[in-house]
Amino acid sequence: MSRLPKKDVVIVGLGWTGSIMAHELAMAGLDVVAIERGPWRDTAADYNIGTAPDELRYAVRQDIFLRPAQDTQTARNSPDQMALPIRKYGSYLPGNGVGGAGVHWNGHTWRFFPSDFRLRSHYVERYGAGIIPEDCTVQDWPVSYDELEPHYDFFEKVNGTSGKAGNLKGAIQPGGNPFEGWRSDEYPTRPLSPNLAQTMFQKAATDLGMHPFPLPSGNISEAYTNPYGVRLAPCTYCGFCEWFGCANYSKASPLTCVMPALVRQPNFEARTLCEVTRVNTTPDGKMATGVTYVDADGREWEQPADLVLLCAYALFNVRLLMVSKIGAQYDPASNTGTLGRNYAYQTNAGSVGYFSKDTNFNSFAGAGSLGMMADDYNGDNFDHTGLSFIGGANINCTTTNARPIRTHPTQPGAPKWGSAWKRSMVDTVNHYQSVGTQGSSMAYRDCYLDLDPTYTDRLGRPLMRMTFDFKENDLKMSRHVVDKTAEIVRAMGAEKVTTSYKKGPWSVVPYQTTHNTGGAVMSSTPRDGVVNRYTQHWDVPNLFVAGACLFPQNAGYNPTGTVGALTYWALEAIKNHYLKNPGEALVQA
Amino acid sequence: MPLTTRRRLLAATALVAFSSQAVARSVTGRLPWSPNEAYPPDVVRPGGWLFLRPEEAATLDAIVSRLIPADDLSPSGKDLGCTVFIDRQLAGPWGTYEWLYMQPPFAEKPLPTQGIQSPLVPQQQYRKGLAALTAHCRDAFGGKTFEQLSAEEQDTLLQGMEKGEVHLPGLTAPQLTTTMFFAQVLDNTIEGFFADPIYGGNKDMAGWKMIGFPGTRYDFRDVIANPGKPYTKPPVSIMGRPEWNGKPA
Numbered sequence: 001m002s003r004l005p006k007k008d009v010v011i012v013g014l015g016w017t018g019s020i021m022a023h024e025l026a027m028a029g030l031d032v033v034a035i036e037r038g039p040w041r042d043t044a045a046d047y048n049i050g051t052a053p054d055e056l057r058y059a060v061r062q063d064i065f066l067r068p069a070q071d072t073q074t075a076r077n078s079p080d081q082m083a084l085p086i087r088k089y090g091s092y093l094p095g096n097g098v099g100g101a102g103v104h105w106n107g108h109t110w111r112f113f114p115s116d117f118r119l120r121s122h123y124v125e126r127y128g129a130g131i132i133p134e135d136c137t138v139q140d141w142p143v144s145y146d147e148l149e150p151h152y153d154f155f156e157k158v159n160g161t162s163g164k165a166g167n168l169k170g171a172i173q174p175g176g177n178p179f180e181g182w183r184s185d186e187y188p189t190r191p192l193s194p195n196l197a198q199t200m201f202q203k204a205a206t207d208l209g210m211h212p213f214p215l216p217s218g219n220i221s222e223a224y225t226n227p228y229g230v231r232l233a234p235c236t237y238c239g240f241c242e243w244f245g246c247a248n249y250s251k252a253s254p255l256t257c258v259m260p261a262l263v264r265q266p267n268f269e270a271r272t273l274c275e276v277t278r279v280n281t282t283p284d285g286k287m288a289t290g291v292t293y294v295d296a297d298g299r300e301w302e303q304p305a306d307l308v309l310l311c312a313y314a315l316f317n318v319r320l321l322m323v324s325k326i327g328a329q330y331d332p333a334s335n336t337g338t339l340g341r342n343y344a345y346q347t348n349a350g351s352v353g354y355f356s357k358d359t360n361f362n363s364f365a366g367a368g369s370l371g372m373m374a375d376d377y378n379g380d381n382f383d384h385t386g387l388s389f390i391g392g393a394n395i396n397c398t399t400t401n402a403r404p405i406r407t408h409p410t411q412p413g414a415p416k417w418g419s420a421w422k423r424s425m426v427d428t429v430n431h432y433q434s435v436g437t438q439g440s441s442m443a444y445r446d447c448y449l450d451l452d453p454t455y456t457d458r459l460g461r462p463l464m465r466m467t468f469d470f471k472e473n474d475l476k477m478s479r480h481v482v483d484k485t486a487e488i489v490r491a492m493g494a495e496k497v498t499t500s501y502k503k504g505p506w507s508v509v510p511y512q513t514t515h516n517t518g519g520a521v522m523s524s525t526p527r528d529g530v531v532n533r534y535t536q537h538w539d540v541p542n543l544f545v546a547g548a549c550l551f552p553q554n555a556g557y558n559p560t561g562t563v564g565a566l567t568y569w570a571l572e573a574i575k576n577h578y579l580k581n582p583g584e585a586l587v588q589a
Numbered sequence: 590m591p592l593t594t595r596r597r598l599l600a601a602t603a604l605v606a607f608s609s610q611a612v613a614r615s616v617t618g619r620l621p622w623s624p625n626e627a628y629p630p631d632v633v634r635p636g637g638w639l640f641l642r643p644e645e646a647a648t649l650d651a652i653v654s655r656l657i658p659a660d661d662l663s664p665s666g667k668d669l670g671c672t673v674f675i676d677r678q679l680a681g682p683w684g685t686y687e688w689l690y691m692q693p694p695f696a697e698k699p700l701p702t703q704g705i706q707s708p709l710v711p712q713q714q715y716r717k718g719l720a721a722l723t724a725h726c727r728d729a730f731g732g733k734t735f736e737q738l739s740a741e742e743q744d745t746l747l748q749g750m751e752k753g754e755v756h757l758p759g760l761t762a763p764q765l766t767t768t769m770f771f772a773q774v775l776d777n778t779i780e781g782f783f784a785d786p787i788y789g790g791n792k793d794m795a796g797w798k799m800i801g802f803p804g805t806r807y808d809f810r811d812v813i814a815n816p817g818k819p820y821t822k823p824p825v826s827i828m829g830r831p832e833w834n835g836k837p838a
Contacts, residue, residue: 060780
């Protein structure tokens with residue numbers, strides 16, 4: 001192993017959180033190196049307009065995603081089962097390379113509700129302690145919405161997020177989401193243009209007493225220059241957004257929003273095709289000394305640094321802590337340890353409407369975040385008295401694409417092949433629209449992450465083991481909101497409606513969502529989590545962790561907006577407090 | 590072209606082995622940039638087989654032409670190029686599951702929720718599955734091959750495979766069952782129907798024309814500006830349109 005010259009900061013992973021951390025700390029004058037296990041990526045070369053719209057290559061064969069041959073997890077539904085490797089990623093698709101999952105996301109850019117940040121207290125205060133299910137390990141966040149608000153705002157400005165405010169400093173705004181937390185400012189760019197389906201949804205939801213509003217979008221509606229001086233171009237509704245890189249510089253991503261400014265800083269360096277294998281610590285385990293990584297030739301390097309930032313995808317930050325033996329592994333049987341605890345996901349389901357042949361939705365013209373929403377049944381925006389569940393779901397009418405390999409709808413009950421199948425496809429394809437829900441996922445005692453005893457990666461390190469299933473509370477919640485989607489689809493004028501409820505057991509096969517949360521939870525005491533309210537590790541003060549692994553449980557929203565806000569929140573603490581007393585804990589345990 | 594090959598080689602080998610020449614890269618000071626740098630897929634040219642044996646291709650031609658029969662909506666699966674598509678996919682990294690996690694042990698009784706748990710890669714699935722189908726037809730239809738059966742006989746047999754009512758000889762769980770084999774062929778046939786024609790199927794973009802998918806136009810601001818208006822422009826593929834260069838798309 002070769003030891004490299006020491007840096008001020010070493011960052012593991014160069015996606016959203018890594019690029020933001022690197023840029024802000026390099027601007028603050030620190031010498032920063034980011035180590036990324038995937039390749040360098042650039043819009044013009046890798047997501048070239050001549051090659052980007054290729055469903056087979058990207059959405060089906062998963063060309064730009066992390067390949068399981070490099071790293072995967074084992075999975076099971078309960079602790080009494082034998083976990084087996086996810087040989088092909090299906091339920092979720094981690095990103096790979098510079099930009100990370102921020103390249104292939106849809107761009108849904110949400111803020112969690114103020115009540116989400118004090119989830120347990122909120123429900124107990126309003127409904128009594130009995131509403132929290134047994135073995136449900138939900139807890140309050142150690143940071144409040146008010147504290148995160150300026151950081152949500154700045155992340156949206158970096159993204160150029162397109163949307164319509166619903167609550168400006170407490171004043172409810174027509175056309176926006178009346179349930180959202182207060183905003184200090186309007187969205188940076190106006191909403192995307194709604195299509196036929198969204199216009200129909202807007203009317204139907206309004207008629208049913210709901211409060212529809214446009215989805216806050218990372219696909220930008222108009223030309224925009226962000227605070228880092230980087231320019232984005234208007235979205236063209238190409239229909240190749242989620243699972244693809246954007247050739248138009250229209251999707252907010254680390255590549256379009258941060259990287260062009262970041263690489264110009266002489267005190268920043270990125271090393272790609274280099275996989276960090278562990279975080280090194282002093283013999284007493286009380287300080288991090290840097291990281292060890294393996295390059296593409298198999299050579300091992302030690303990169304010492306004063307400050308170590310874990311900015312890989314949520315699952316891989318947790319795994320890196322585990323293989324580095326930093327922190328106490330959570331054990332559900334004894335209910336001890338914190339690392340791997342409170343893994344949560346997302347509870348999604350919905351309805352599909354089949355419309356008349358003169359209703360042309362033209363869904364091939366879509367964008368990752370082209371959608372109309374209603375939050376009337378999200379969070380605690382509705383009275384949970386007598387419902388015997390906690391949580392909620394957003395209701396969405398989105399048009400992301402009509403790519404035909406994955407989307408070739410037929411009438412219910414039609415054959416799967418042959419002439420009758422083809423006829424049914426032709427009769428259905430342009431006349432159907434789904435209305436979905438994206439639901440919260442609570443934390444439970446036996447849903448957790450640890451290291452697998454059997455399977456290893458190509459470098460011989462144990463794979464991480466995921467034990468997860470959908471629980472009764474979340475299934476009940478989902479059923480309640482999915483019933484509302486059926487009402488909306490009928491009100492939109494569908495001739496036929498089919499409804500699919502979420503069911504267990506969780507399967508690794510069909511794509512559900514890449515919103516894996518928890519495992520390195522932030523907490524107000526070391527008993528309940530891995531890092532403190534500033535995302536600083538409770539045991540190792542010069543180690544900070546970023547990403548959705550910090551969430552104590554997941555809300556009825558996509559995580560990226562909150563991940564971005566937490567990153568800027570942590571940066572503020574690092575720049576203004578930690579660097580003045582390096583090596584000191586920002587919160588006394 | 591050499592750039593494509595080199596880059597792809599590096600990307601692929603870097604992920605599974607360290608014996609390659611893939612080099613870790615340091616980026617600092619400016620965005621790396623080379624003129625005309627892009628990584629297009631290789632264009633599939635029909636003619637000959639890269640993985641399939643001629644008798645396997647003949648059987649597959651017959652299968653894909655029952656899954657996608659010629660009718661007023663589209664040409665047959667064979668004429669759409671689905672067999673060529675599948676052959677080229679089998680010959681590429683997908684055919685050996687090069688990108689997937691294929692380390693043992695392989696469990697004997699995986700849960701349905703745990704996905705792929707068979708050591709058989711697509712090349713082996715097709716070789717084994719097509720041989721089993723041939724053996725079944727020889728025994729059940731007096732020495733005939735699948736392609737020698739009538740369309741009705743073929744449909745009945747395929748339906749039996751789809752529903753698990755027909756068990757092809759030697760196909761067993763968890764490695765490869767008859768229904769798994771059928772589902773794999775159907776999936777790949779649909780891919781060949783709807784993937785960009787650059788991969789050898791979807792000839793003349795007939796799959797896209799059938800369902801009104803405009804392909805890779807990449808700018809639909811005009812569609813968004815006219816909600817609900819029927820769309821009439823012809824599709825475009827990665828290779829453009831026949832009218833643009835006089836070559837088949």
